[in-house]
Amino acid sequence: MPRTLLLNANSGVVPAVTRIVVGPFNRVEGDLEVRLDVDGDRVREAWVVSPLYRGFEQMLLGKAPLDALVIAPRICGICSVSQSMAAAYALAQAQGLQMPRNGQRATNLILACENLADHLTHFYLFFMPDFARPVYADQSWYAGVVERFRAGTGSALREVLPGRAQLLHLMGLMAGKWPHSLSLQPGGSTRAVQPQERIRLGMILAGVRQLLERTTFGDRLETIAGLDSAAALAVWRDAAPPDSSDFRRFLHLADALDLTTLGRGVDRFMSVGSYPLDGRRCFARGLWWNGLQPLDLAGITEDLSHSWMFGGVEPQHPSAGNTVPVAEKPGAYTWCKAPRLRGEAVEVGALARQLVDGQPLMRALVAASGGNVANRVIARLIEAARILVEMESWVRALRPGEPFCDHAVIPDEAQGVGLVEAARGSLGHWLRIRNGRILNYQIIAPTTWNFSPRDHQGLPGPLEQALVGAPVRPGERTPVAVQHIVRSFDPCMVCTVH
């Protein structure tokens, strides 16, 4: 953020505006700072700062191409498999490799396991505890929410953490461990599932289904995944008391606090699609912008105008991009680059995926109120139900004895793109190989999209726009509404800058 702005804000020209700096922003993955201009009781303008730079794109240069499978997942402890998968897809394209059907199902299961675990982590550990803050003590629902969701002590934590750990036994079996596995390879999975293990996987998922149906939803997963309109959601919500499930608890809370009016984003949603299977994607690829459009990957650029990055004025397509940090740069305020699609900021995440895929409830809710705190969270829970149902079908379709991995040499000169949906949105790896070594490696992560800074046109990123108008209570230094909005995106800051 330019220092001159700060001076203007303090110089008395616009005395009603105060500047607050919010951070450290915990219960997001990684470190985050948000700077706000507050005009009376509303946020007038926001700047999102990613304060950590490690330089993975620089580290990868000159490495053997397959080393990306070791290095890339370590960008992030919560999207580790998503990073592995993107690297594996990029290498597979460079090698001209196709995964065998078992390999597709195995890698989909591993990715889905991470996405589902991340959705649970977000809802129970990161997002809900903010409603147990003392600022809500005068609300009728407060005591119940404190008992259920307060950070560190809530009863939900003691039910869901063991369930999440059991879900991740799938990783122990299929990927060796989580995070940071090397089982995901360009040609499939290193871990062929044996007959008795297929049965074991079914048991693991059955345990997770029981947890979700008993605790999270209070209903069959198929019923949740099949909710198809705002009216159907309202009928379902009212069919049982609020404390019969955590989803119902949230829906009542969302109504009481009017969370549909909070954090309205750019209402342009992108998904690169996920879970390829037999020539199609289980979650479709596309752009939702006043209706469904095809996604033009050539229209992706990264703008460096407000990032502490060396680079030209013209935004570059990631296949031609580079990453050279600079310590000082006028106008820059973050290590995050600004990805844009056809020059526009777009939102990515579970809501984008479900919209693009045509999930009818999410299409109806967004038609009514756009992208906002409530709809982002509802989409994540609907998706959690859908994912587990899909996972069960993939386990049944595994064929022990048939191949799980195909093989090919790495060409000396090649390029590849790996696109995958992490829990929190679209992740892309752009790889170029020369003389058998990595010549260039560019990564755009989900939160790079969502938490990007302004671009050369001065256009703010999606969160920066979503924060405008957020209410600020008297005396708040870390406004609770801002916290809800920020966390509704399920940000991952370590991926953002990498």
Next chain:
Amino acid sequence: MTGRARVLWLQSGGCGGCTMSLLCAQSPSLPDALEAASVELVWHPALSEASGDEVVDLLGAMERGDVALDILCVEGALLRGPNGTGRFHLFAGTDRPMTDWVKALAARAGCVVAVGSCAAFGGISAGGQNPADACGLQFDGVHAGGLLGAHFRATAGLPVVNIAGCPTHPNWVIETLAALAARALTAADLDPCQRPRMFYDHLVHHGCPRNEFYEYKASAVKPSDLGCLMEHLGCLGTQAHADCNTRLWNGEGSCTRGGYACINCTAPEFEDPGHAFQQTPNIAGIPIGLPTDMPKAWFVALASLSKAATPERLRRNAVADHLVVPPGVRNPHRR
């Protein structure tokens, strides 16, 4: 310290994966495990309610010594760049380098714990040309020093305790904290890399289900093969200090059980092995990195002998992704 040990957890230049792994704790799960270990998380970036100004106030009070800090856990490498300023990681909301915060708080802490290989040695964050000038708390790769210097001792007398690994196993973290809270860990319990010997005086090779293949040098040649991963696919399990194959990860896993090489992630400078991770460098067919404590001549002799004696079952299963030749069933009445 009296009562439960007060733990502050900071995330520096890392991926947060050691925390994500910690959440996988079982028997008991994390909240109960922490209680059983007699520690209290005063603040943890992924688990605590406090945000923003509440945290800055708390850290300030700890820095001044107004609030007791029994154990400081740091996850992630310390980023000294660019040009020694530490500005590659300004702790959000404070405009102050994380390296500065860590130095100030480490001076007040009863014990300082590096969680993960990044905080211990620099780890993957120091990979390649080390663009962020990353180092560990008390090591810079294999060299003693790091952010706090080789002579640093926390107020209770120990140097930094390095729970190495990428990521760490949840039990390593919880049980180390339990030992520290009980004052049951001494300098003699740490190995030369300052890792608690109770976890790191084992080798990943111990308990590896591929050991029968190893004995006969029946080796995997491509990913997903069942054979031993040492000869061709880069496995360092015979050299790596950790109990991964006897403790197991996420209920039933380990790297070698997952079908891929152990990359020795508990060791300093594992991030730059000097060769491709998934390929074993060799001279005339003999791997350059030999099993720990094994004389080279003996390895060569034993390897050629065992190769000559490899049973057909192992020879064929080693290069398949599922059992193609089951173990024979012996008739107990035949001799």
